[in-house]
Amino acid sequence: MPQHPPKKILILSVSAGAGHLRAAQAIEAYAGHDGADGTGPLATARHIDVMDFVTPAFRKLYTDFYIKLVNKAPALWGYLYHATHDAPKDSSMQRVRRAIERLNTRALMAQIAAFAPDAIVCTHFLPAELLSRALRDHQLDCPVWVQVTDFDLHRMWVLDHMQGYFAATDEVAFRMRHEGIAFERIHVTGIPIMPAFAQAPKRMQCAQAFGLDPQRKTILLMGGGAGLGSLDTIAAGLLLLEGDFQLIVLAGKNAAALAKLTALAAQYPGRLLAQGFTSEVERLMACADLVITKPGGLTTSECLALGLPMIVNSPIPGQEERNADFLLEQGVALKALDGASLEYRVRHLLDHPEQLQAMRERALALGRPRAALEVLAKVLATVPQAQA
Template sequence: MRAAQAIEAYAAQAGGGGAVVASHLDVMDFVTPAFRKLYTDFYIKLVNKAPALWGYLYQATHAAPQNSSMQRLRRAVERLNTRALMQQIAAFRPDAIVCTHFLPAELLSRALRQQQLDCPVWVQVTDFDLHRMWVHEHMRGYFAATDEVAFRMRHEGIAPAQIHVTGIPVMPVFAQAPERAQCAAQFGIDPQRKTILLMGGGAGLGSLDTIAARLLALEADFQLIVLAGKNAAALAALEKLAGQHPGRLLAQGFTNQVERLMACADLVITKPGGLTTSECLALGLPMIVNSPIPGQEERNADYLLEQGVALKAFDAVTLEYRVQHLLAHPSQLADMRARALALGRPLAGAVVVEQVLAEGAGA
C-alpha cells in the first residue's frame, strides 16, 4: 500500500497542472469478507503463531512447478470475486496500471489474457527478493529493487528489456532529509544526543514497553523514540515508562511524520519490511533488524546484512548487545550510515512514473 501511495504521489507531481491523474485502489476493498480474511487475518495469524510454517509455504510456492496442484489451487482461489475490481478499473479508464502486490498482478494478467483489459500493466516488486508469485504473463514491464532482483527476474524468463532497476518507491518526503535540529525541537528531544528509534516489536523480542525498558537499562547515554502506531495499550505502557526515565524516552502513537522522527535518529530498530527499510536507506539510517519473518523478511534482512547497513537481533539479549556494540563503536555506525546513503533510492517512485509515461499508453 505504501509503495502504491508513493507512486500515486509522484504521478500527481508529473507533468504539472494535473497532466497525470492517478488513483490508488486496494484490491482488498473489492473482494468478499471471506477472501479478505484468508488473505489478511490468516496471514497475520500464521506469521505470528507459526512463522516456520509460513517460511515453508513461501519456499514451497516459489519452487512449485506452474502446473502443480499447489499452484492450481492458489490460482483457483485468486480467480474468485474480481467483478467489482474490474468494474472500478473500467470506470477510471486507466492508460496504465502499476501493481505493487502480486495478487492484482495475477488478476490483471488473467484479464489481459481474456481481453477484458486493454491497457499496459506494470509490476513493482516491493522486497529485496523475487518470489515466483510476482511473475506473470502479459505484463508490460517490471520494476526491481536491486540488480540481483533483476537478475532473478531474467532467470524467471522475463525479457531484459522489460526490467527496470528502480529501487522500492517511498514517499517524496524521503527524497530530502529533514533538518535534524528542527525535527528534534518539534518533538522536544536533544539533537546532539545519540538517538535510537524503535519501530515495532513482537516476534520473540517481547512487547514494546518491555524492549524499551531493557534498552533504557543499558549503561549507555542515548535517547529512545518508540513508535506504538495505533496500539493504544502499548502507547499507554510506554508513556508510563517515559515518566520513569525523564528526558530519555519519547513515546509516539500513530503519526504521518515518520520521516521527521527518522531524521532525529542515529539508529533504527525495525522489522525488515521492504518499505520501512527502503525509507531508512533513503535517509541513510543504519538498522538493527529484529526477528525477520521467514520468507520475504528473512531475504530482506540477508540483503541488508550483506550490504553492511544492518545488524540482526534474533532475541532480546542479542538486541541489547548489538545496541551497546554500535554505541561503543561510532566509526562502525558512521560506516553503516555512509553505506545506507549510497544504497538508498529515494527517487524510486519518480523513476517508476517517468518510465511508465515514457513508454506511453497502449503502445
C-alpha cells in the first residue's frame, strides 16, 4: 500500500531574544518524531530565522538594538511596547514600520516559494504580518498559523487572513476573541518547548553529571539566552546568605559575565557552578529546587513543565511584566525588584519548604510540556493529504 509523503511545515521565527527561536525549534523537533503508526516522521519541517534574510541594518535594528534596549533602557522599551499596542492599525507609526519591513524581507518570500510548504507556523509577529499581506494579495496560498510566545497578547500579533492562533492560556485566548479573532480559530495549547522537557530528567543522574550534590538545596539563576542582567553581582549577594545550598548560574552567550562568574566560583569552591550557553538546560533545571529568572515566556514555560518554583527578577516593562503578573497570580512565582528583595525572597523560601512545595505542585499542574506536539498535530490535521 503506497505511503503518502510527509506534509511540509515551514516555521518562521525572529532572533529578537531567544524565545521565538526556541519555540520554533521545539515544533521542528517534534516534526522529526515518528508518528504513532511508525511510518516515519510526523512532517518534513524547516525552521527559518527571518533575520537571516534581511539587510544587515535591519537585522541590527531588530536584534542587537532590542537586546541593548531591554538591558540598558527597559523603561523606554516598556513605552514602545504599550505605544505600539495602543496605536491604531492605520496610524503613521504603524504605516512606517510596515513599509520598512516590506522593503527588507523580499528574500524571505523567495525562500518560502522554494520550499513550497503545506502550512506555515509563525512564532513572531513580523513574519506573520508579512504573510498576512501576501495572503491578502494572493501571493501565497497555504494556511498560516500564529503561535503567541508570552502569557499576554500584544496587538501586533493580531492579523487578518491567519488560519489560526495558538494561545498560552485561556485568558490569552479570551483576549484574542476580544480583539476580533473567531472562536474556532483559537487553540489553547501552551507555549512550545523542546521534547526533552516532557521526559522529566532524573535529578540524581543530572546532578552527578554536573558535579553537584543531589541532596543539597539548589538554586538556578538564569539570565536568558543573551545572559542579560548583572549575574555576577546577583550571584555574589546570594552566596553571602546563610544556609546550605548550591548555586548554578547560566550566563548564556554573555562571555564577560561567564568570566566574572568563573572567578567568583573559585572563591566559593563546591557552591557555585558557572555555565555559558548550553543545550542541556532541562538537565540543569532538573537539579534545581528554585529558579531565579527573567520571566520570558519560553523559560517560564520550561520551568512550569518541570514543576520549578520561580523568583522572577526585575521583569522589563512590557511582555515580561505581563508574564510575571500571570505567574504571581497562579502562585508559582514571587517577584524581586532589586537585590535586597531577591535575597529576602530566597531566604524566605528556603526557610519555608512547605511554601516551596506548594509552588512546585502548582507549577506541575500548570505545565504544558507537550505544547509543541499539540500545535503540530492541529496544523497537520487541517492540511489536506498530499498524493503519493
